[in-house]
Amino acid sequence: MQQRWKLTIEYDGRPFSGWQRQEAGIPSVQAAIEAAIQSFCQQDITIHVAGRTDAGVHARGQVAHFDLDYGNRALTGYDLTKALNAHLRETPVVILDAEAVGEDFHARFSAVNKLYIFRLLNRPAPPAFERGLVWHVRRLLDVDAMRAGAAHLLGHHDFTTFRDTDCQAKSPMRTLDRLEIIAKPCVAGSGQDLEFHVEGRSFLHHQVRNMVGTLAMVGDGKWTSDQVREALEARDRRAGGPTAPPDGLYLVRIDY
């Protein structure tokens, strides 16, 4: 009997070329998990993901699904999680949860909301712990100015300015429900830890990184916050700011 399984996944994106399986020899998160499933049940199974992440992008709560015919043997989510994690032991990929779901569940198409968090370490000194896990910006950014810039991006817009020129989505229209910037002073030394909390039903390719890169220009005083609105209205990628590096980006939660 076939059963659909929903996986919730955490991974450190640093060693991977991204989520998507590539040719043999190129490390991807998808290939790592599919290899674990193959080791567990000796079946070649393709998994379907909610949000394909790029090279170096991380996940705290990625979601994927797959169908498994395990014969008449009983299989619980607890056992499946434990078995896959045993096979994933040598990789920075962890299954947080495996849940039996109905056939109408689809990791990508059933998603109604996604939360991305972008981490930015804003201090003169480089990170000892978070190399490749944050965007390190030395010059102190003006958080209030970035918040004013972010306000222009909320709502339903044509996000062509913040979309990679290679983006395959049919429409550049998206609804941005939240773009909140949380700032905390560093625990020691000068500087601040910034988190950009970004929510919406779906995003264009590089949209979060392009929005963060643009807001950093505002925080650095090179742009006014009103220029973010002008860039959005230009509907032209060349009017936007630079793409922030993948290091700081985490897919944190997907709601269904």
Place this chain on the structure above:
Amino acid sequence: MQQRWKLTIEYDGRPFSGWQRQEAGIPSVQAAIEAAIQSFCQQDITIHVAGRTDAGVHARGQVAHFDLDYGNRALTGYDLTKALNAHLRETPVVILDAEAVGEDFHARFSAVNKLYIFRLLNRPAPPAFERGLVWHVRRLLDVDAMRAGAAHLLGHHDFTTFRDTDCQAKSPMRTLDRLEIIAKPCVAGSGQDLEFHVEGRSFLHHQVRNMVGTLAMVGDGKWTSDQVREALEARDRRAGGPTAPPDGLYLVRIDY
């Protein structure tokens, strides 16, 4: 002219045998920083630390001092920080701040308060990001029971039960000013992120790890919270719980 410098330091303890310099070839945080100073000014200088950390223990805000005769050349804290970080680039050690201080400042003896944070990842799934950076405990711990146990440890006591048998301190008397447990649900999947915030003027060898290891016994239901008081009153290391691993321990802040 000789100047005393106060360094604030962040380091990932995983690759080190601890703070203290050992024989050649054994990696220590002290040796890494002294080598950076040597590269910067061609002088063999010994640095003095506030709290020697054990192998695998981390720091977010360690403090050390040293004396440097830099001739008649001007040297700012900004320049010293930048130069040392350039020499430390290949190590997970970062100077957060360098400050010129008076000759009466001593990293260890002038300290009036220390904050340690012990991080515990309490969920079935192993960590993808924090291997060696948290203590991973699979079974769900009862935080309220641990808080009741922790309350017995606050104040001025003979901490022999929580002191390593090799501890060199003359007196086992210490004052514990704070032992707060902060619990947050994991962002995805089941489980909780725990932080033990521990403050006092000074601590015995392994005191924080022995207290956390004992409280975990309470959280796991193997001890009652009253047994923590009984263990403390026994003044015998054999009456205490196990030593928590170094992975979760961070020296976060030192007040002067």
